[in-house]
Amino acid sequence: MTNILLSGANGKMGQAVTRVAQSNDSVKIVAGYDINTTQNSDFPVYDKLSEVKENVKDIDAIIDFSHPAMFDSLLEFAKTNNIPVVFCTTGLSDEQISSMKAASKSAPIFFSANMSIGVNLLIDLVTKAAKILQDNFDIEIVEKHHNQKLDAPSGTALAIADSIADTVSYNAEYTYDRHSVRKKREKTEIGIHAVRGGTIVGEHDVIFAGNDEVIEVKHSAASKEVFAVGAVKAAVFMKGKSAGLYAMKDLIEES
């Protein structure tokens, strides 16, 4: 059994994690942490970590889907009590990322901007494909999201591009859409394109276009549950881990 403290318990993702945990016999959410303490579930929700009444020694992992404002106190709590923490909240500042990296020298920390196992597998696959195809194929990334999303391109599209750029032997340059550039495509470009509409949860399509052949690797998320499933798997993976900074690729490699 993995006992979990859920940060952001009353948010959309917190509720999704609660549903996933309820249908998984090997995990249990023992307490929640949220500025909104509405009682939605069968575990208590606290608005201060210092008020958590459950024995911290019985908590195996923390999952955080909340807000960057909660990051510092949560990191301190995890470090002090030596509880592995799975940070899923996005929009962390550079300082927060630096303090997470520093803390991972003495505490077990998991961080991924995209908790979907499928997206992380896609990154692994396209990185391998780019290594083989880089000389003869143009690489383009198309991402699609719902009409409420503020940022473009998505952080995941950039993470895919960064992994490919780290792999290819040339200095990759990112071209965002093409309307402002009126010239032929350079071999060293990675095109990144954002589409916004309706309720699309998230699609990422990586296109390798060669002479007379095209290879596409695509991931579609049909609901937010996929991120919750990944977070719960990460919490189970982190139980009992020693200090270090872990990511989805570590979980996939161990699976």
Ligand SMILES: NC(=O)c1ccc[n+]([C@@H]2O[C@H](COP(=O)([O-])OP(=O)(O)OC[C@H]3O[C@@H](n4cnc5c(N)ncnc54)[C@H](O)[C@@H]3O)[C@@H](O)[C@H]2O)c1
């Ligand atoms: N890593 C991933 O795969 C992934 C996937 C989905 C969402 N996210 C991220 O998880 C976070 C939560 O997403 P969500 O859709 O559940 O959001 P949400 O707004 O529905 O939930 C956030 C929860 O955090 C709480 N909260 C605590 N302190 C807060 C504060 N100071 N200000 C505002 N809210 C505070 C809110 O009360 C709320 O219950 C976001 O950063 C989102 O980008 C990450």
